[in-house]
Amino acid sequence: MILPKMILKNAFRRKVRTLLTILATAVAILAFGLLRTVITTWYGAAETTAADRLVTRNSVSLIFPLPLSYYEKIRHVEGVREVTYGSWFGGFYISEKNFFANFAMEPESYLNLYREFLIPEDQKQDFLRDRRGALVGVGLMERFGWDLGDTVTLKGTIYPGDWPLVIRAVYRGRTPNVDETQFVFHWEYLNETLKDTAPARANEVGFYILGIRDPSRAAEVAREVDAMFENSPAETLTETEKAFVMGFISMSEAIITVIQAVSLVIIVIILAVVANTMAMTTRERTGEYAVLKTLGFSGFQITVLIMGEALVITCLGALLGILLTYPAAYGFKEALKQFFPLFNVDPMTVVLDLGVAVLVGAAAAVIPARQAVSIRIAEGLRRMG
Amino acid sequence: MGDAIVQIRNVSKAYRRGDIPVPVLTDLSFDIAQGEFLSIMGPSGSGKSTLLNLIAGIDSVDSGSIIVGGEDITTLSETELADWRAGNVGFIFQFYNLIPVLTAFENVELPLHLTGLSKAERREHVEAALGMVNLTTRMDHYPGQLSGGEQQRVAIARAVVIDPVILVADEPTGDLDRRSAGDVLDLMDRLNTEIGKTIIMVTHDPHAAERAHLVRHLEKGEFGT
Numbered sequence: 001m002i003l004p005k006m007i008l009k010n011a012f013r014r015k016v017r018t019l020l021t022i023l024a025t026a027v028a029i030l031a032f033g034l035l036r037t038v039i040t041t042w043y044g045a046a047e048t049t050a051a052d053r054l055v056t057r058n059s060v061s062l063i064f065p066l067p068l069s070y071y072e073k074i075r076h077v078e079g080v081r082e083v084t085y086g087s088w089f090g091g092f093y094i095s096e097k098n099f100f101a102n103f104a105m106e107p108e109s110y111l112n113l114y115r116e117f118l119i120p121e122d123q124k125q126d127f128l129r130d131r132r133g134a135l136v137g138v139g140l141m142e143r144f145g146w147d148l149g150d151t152v153t154l155k156g157t158i159y160p161g162d163w164p165l166v167i168r169a170v171y172r173g174r175t176p177n178v179d180e181t182q183f184v185f186h187w188e189y190l191n192e193t194l195k196d197t198a199p200a201r202a203n204e205v206g207f208y209i210l211g212i213r214d215p216s217r218a219a220e221v222a223r224e225v226d227a228m229f230e231n232s233p234a235e236t237l238t239e240t241e242k243a244f245v246m247g248f249i250s251m252s253e254a255i256i257t258v259i260q261a262v263s264l265v266i267i268v269i270i271l272a273v274v275a276n277t278m279a280m281t282t283r284e285r286t287g288e289y290a291v292l293k294t295l296g297f298s299g300f301q302i303t304v305l306i307m308g309e310a311l312v313i314t315c316l317g318a319l320l321g322i323l324l325t326y327p328a329a330y331g332f333k334e335a336l337k338q339f340f341p342l343f344n345v346d347p348m349t350v351v352l353d354l355g356v357a358v359l360v361g362a363a364a365a366v367i368p369a370r371q372a373v374s375i376r377i378a379e380g381l382r383r384m385g
Numbered sequence: 386m387g388d389a390i391v392q393i394r395n396v397s398k399a400y401r402r403g404d405i406p407v408p409v410l411t412d413l414s415f416d417i418a419q420g421e422f423l424s425i426m427g428p429s430g431s432g433k434s435t436l437l438n439l440i441a442g443i444d445s446v447d448s449g450s451i452i453v454g455g456e457d458i459t460t461l462s463e464t465e466l467a468d469w470r471a472g473n474v475g476f477i478f479q480f481y482n483l484i485p486v487l488t489a490f491e492n493v494e495l496p497l498h499l500t501g502l503s504k505a506e507r508r509e510h511v512e513a514a515l516g517m518v519n520l521t522t523r524m525d526h527y528p529g530q531l532s533g534g535e536q537q538r539v540a541i542a543r544a545v546v547i548d549p550v551i552l553v554a555d556e557p558t559g560d561l562d563r564r565s566a567g568d569v570l571d572l573m574d575r576l577n578t579e580i581g582k583t584i585i586m587v588t589h590d591p592h593a594a595e596r597a598h599l600v601r602h603l604e605k606g607e608f609g610t
Contacts, residue, residue, distance in 0.1 A: 002491065002498045009486035291482045294443055295496045295543075296471020298464065377443040378434075381478065 003301060007308035014281070018313060021277045025317025025360075026324060028270040029353050033325035034332065035263045036349040039256055041340050042249060044177055049241040051215040053113060054222055056208040057244075059237040062088075065204035066234050068191075073228055074208055079221045081213050084109035086187050087206035091154035091163060093144065100140055102154060102183040104190040107135070113211045116174045123148070123169035131189045133168035139180035141170055154183075159190065161197070179342055209241070267356055270314070274364035278310050282368035289372045290380025299373035306369040311361035318357030322350055389416035390551065390583050391440055396449035398435055398606075409435045410606040413449070417551075422577040422584045424597030432606045433587045434555055440585060441474050441553045442466045454550040471499045475544030475582075477573075479556035481536040483528040483543075489515065490524040493542045500547070514542035518572060534565025541572055545582070552576065554586040558593050570596045 012018055056074065058064035068085070075083045086105035092098050107128055111117065119127075119135070127133045134152065146152060146167055154163045165185050173180050187205070194202040212221050222238035229236045239247075249256075282289075289302050325345055333343035396413045399406040409432040417423055417440075427433045438444035439451055442458045450459045454473060461469055476482075483492045493514050497507045515521050518538035528536050537557060544552055554573065558566035574596055576582045586597060594600050602609040 002487075002495060005491075006484070006486065013486060287482070288484055291478075291484065292495075293467065294441075294470065294476055296467045296469075296499050298467055378438050381443075381482070 003304055003308065006305060007312060010281070010285070010305070011309045011312040017277060017280070021273060021313050022317040022320065024273045025270050025314055025357070026320035028266050028273075029318045029321025029357065030324045030328060032263055032266045032356060033321060033345065033349055033353050034328060035259050035266070036352060037325075037329055037332075037343060037345050038259055038340070039263075040346040040349060041343050042252065042256060044342055046242050046245045046249060047177060049245055050116075051218070051240070051242070052212050053241040054210040054212060054218060054225075054238050055241050055244040056210060056225055056236045056238040057206070059226070059235040062206070064234070065201075065206055066208065066236065068203040068205055070208065070229065070234075070236070071205075074210060074225055077210075077221060077224050077228070079212050079214060079217050079224075080210050082109055082112050082211035083208055084113050084211075085205040085208045086110065087190065087204075088158070089154070089156065089163075089185075089190070090158040091156045093152060093154060098144070100143075100181050100183055101179070102185075104187040105184050106187050107184070110184065110209075111135075113209060116178045117171040118174055119169050119171045127169035130166060130168050131186050131192075132164065132166055134165040134183060134185040135169045135171060136167050136184075137180035137182050138170055138172050140183060141167075143181070159194070159198075159201075161193075163190075163193075165189075176344065177342060210238070267360065270317075270356070271360045271364055274310055274314055274360055275367070277313065278306065278364050278368045281309065282306060282372050286372065286375060286380050287383045290375065290377045290383070293377050294381070302373050303365075303369040306372060307362055307365040310365035311358060314357040314361035314364070315354070318353050322353050325349075325353075388419055390419040390421075390454055391417035391585070392450075392452040393417075393440070394450045394452075396436075396439065396451060397447050398432070398439065398444075399447055408606060410439075413607065415601075415608065417583065417585060420577070420581045420583055422574070422586070422596075422598045424586045424588055424594040424600045425603055426588060426591075426594050426600060427603035431603045433603045436603065437553050437555055437585060437587045440551070441476065442470050471496060472547060473550040475547065475549035475552040477537070477540055477544050477552065477554035477557045479559040481528070481533070481540045481560075483536055483539060485528050488525050488527055489520060489531065489539045489542075492528070492539055493524075493546050496543065496547050510546050511542075514546040515539075517545065517576075518542045532565070533561050534568055537561060537565070537569050538572065541569070541576075545576060545580075550583070552582050552584045554584065554588075556588055556590075557586060558588070558590055566590075566593065 056066070058066055071083060071085060074080060084106050086103050089102045089104050091102050111119070111124065127135050136146065148167055148170060150167050151164050152167060154165060156163055171180070191202055210221070210225070212218060218240055225238045226236050292302060329343055329345050333340060336343070393416070394414050396410055397408070398410040399408045401407070413436070425433045425436065435444065439446055440453065446459050450457050456469065458466065458469060484495065487495065490511055493511045494507055497510060502510065512521060515524050518541055520535060520538055520542065523531060523535060528539070531539065557573070558569055561569060570593055573584055573586070577584050586593070588594050
């Protein structure tokens with residue numbers, strides 16, 4: 001059919017204008033894609049959670065601890081197969097700008113529950129044996145240029161002082177969405193030190209993580225755990241790991257809302273740019289559309305011609321924008337890896353990019369197409385002369 | 386001459402200038418015979434282009450009827466009119482009105498895309514039409530690469546390629562030099578005498594008009610003697 005050929009030829013009749021419009025669309029799609037990636041990264045932590053894991057914390061706030069004595073009680077709740085515990089350590093390496101997630105955990109039960117960490121068996125045994133040993137994600141190792149066996153001194157904030165730890169094991173994620181920038185060491189090492197330096201804070205944990213046999217009984221198990229500690233000095237709140245992580249994310253809801261609003265503004269900007277181009281194009285070609293109508297082409301075919309041209313421009317812009325998103329996301333990740341260790345472009349973002357391009361292309365052509373179709377042939381022919 | 390191919394009955398048409406209706410054609414009635422080469426002359430604003438547009442089905446009457454090839458086109462909807470034009474009317478415009486991004490071949494082929502012809506059949510028709518206007522060697526050229534006379538000949542090939550019932554020409558020589566205008570008029574004359582095409586031409590140019598077999602003068606929406 002002649003229409004696809006005309007669409008392509010028309011799209012590049014004004015090369016500079018078309019290329020500038022494609023470039024503007026590409027930049028907007030790039031910005032849209034990066035903002036979407038920030039959002040998906042934010043929510044990505046919730047996606048890596050397991051359905052068969054629950055988190056028990058102090059019902060007042062996460063910053064209040066729970067007694068270690070809860071461990072045995074929780075372990076014997078019907079449906080619980082494994083329990084681990086630990087505390088958010090909140091230390092940094094050399095200076096505060098070197099921020100990364102670091103936890104003191106009971107190591108054996110933790111590794112039993114977190115099968116998504118792939119660790120060579122010999123390293124795993126070395127880590128379990130050494131009370132000052134640390135398990136470090138490969139991403140963090142690369143960031144600081146550490147090697148296995150290196151001693152790394154964390155400076156405590158919640159637990160003041162210098163904490164020298166020896167890297168005994170390095171993990172990789174079983175799937176690409178596993179955070180490879182965590183730092184884990186023995187909770188026992190933390191607790192033994194606290195017994196000497198701050199005895200009032202010893203034998204307390206920040207949270208328990210429960211592995212359950214049947215994820216469909218998660219609510220029931222959570223209720224049973226919380227019921228055990230009702231009216232105690234440290235009441236608990238037990239929820240799925242996903243709900244726990246989402247609780248953190250919801251604290252940043254305002255930022256996410258702003259990012260989403262900016263994404264919408266970007267869509268409106270692309271719409272305005274493409275609509276302007278299409279309006280100019282259609283005005284210039286009113287006479288040609290009148291000729292086509294004279295020859296018997298229908299209003300629908302004229303609409304296809306105009307909408308097709310808009311879609312060619314927006315889709316080419318989107319493809320260029322998507323191609324640019326990957327290196328830009330890599331640069332973003334390298335620059336801000338302490339905040340976004342998993343800054344990967346989600347396939348759904350690419351689908352959304354293309355969806356936005358199609359939507360904007362179609363919307364930008366609606367008014368010009370309507371004008372071209374509704375103009376009287378005789379009037380259109382006059383404009384051609 | 387044959388029977389009437391176009392029958393115009395009591396046609397009136399007015400345009401509005403603001404709230405004021407300006408009559409262009411008033412209760413006009415006449416016939417155009419099959420195989421006729423009719424030239425309509427008249428001063429600017431006499432309504433000759435409006436009449437041509439009405440006969441070609443690209444404008445609508447206020448009252449009256451226009452029957453072309455037995456079909457009352459004043460009763461057709463916009464979509465039906467588009468289909469009717471595609472199969473029955475060949476257009477020749479003053480400024481050629483070729484699509485600049487298409488080659489001469491593609492411009493001539495354009496109306497054939499609305500028919501059910503295969504690619505091979507379309508090629509055959511287009512080559513025949515371009516052969517008739519003596520432009521087969523320039524079929525891959527774009528309009529911008531052709532002279533005014535050549536462009537008008539491509540436009541004539543585009544008009545005849547569908548084998549229309551009538552050919553309408555609005556000032557077909559108005560943008561051409563004398564020699565090219567002569568070539569175009571020769572071509573139209575051949576289409577009329579050799580193939581028997583009914584041609585209705587609107588022109589200001591007395592030289593062009595005298596090539597027609599019948600000349601009618603339109604003044605203030607009515608035919609003079």
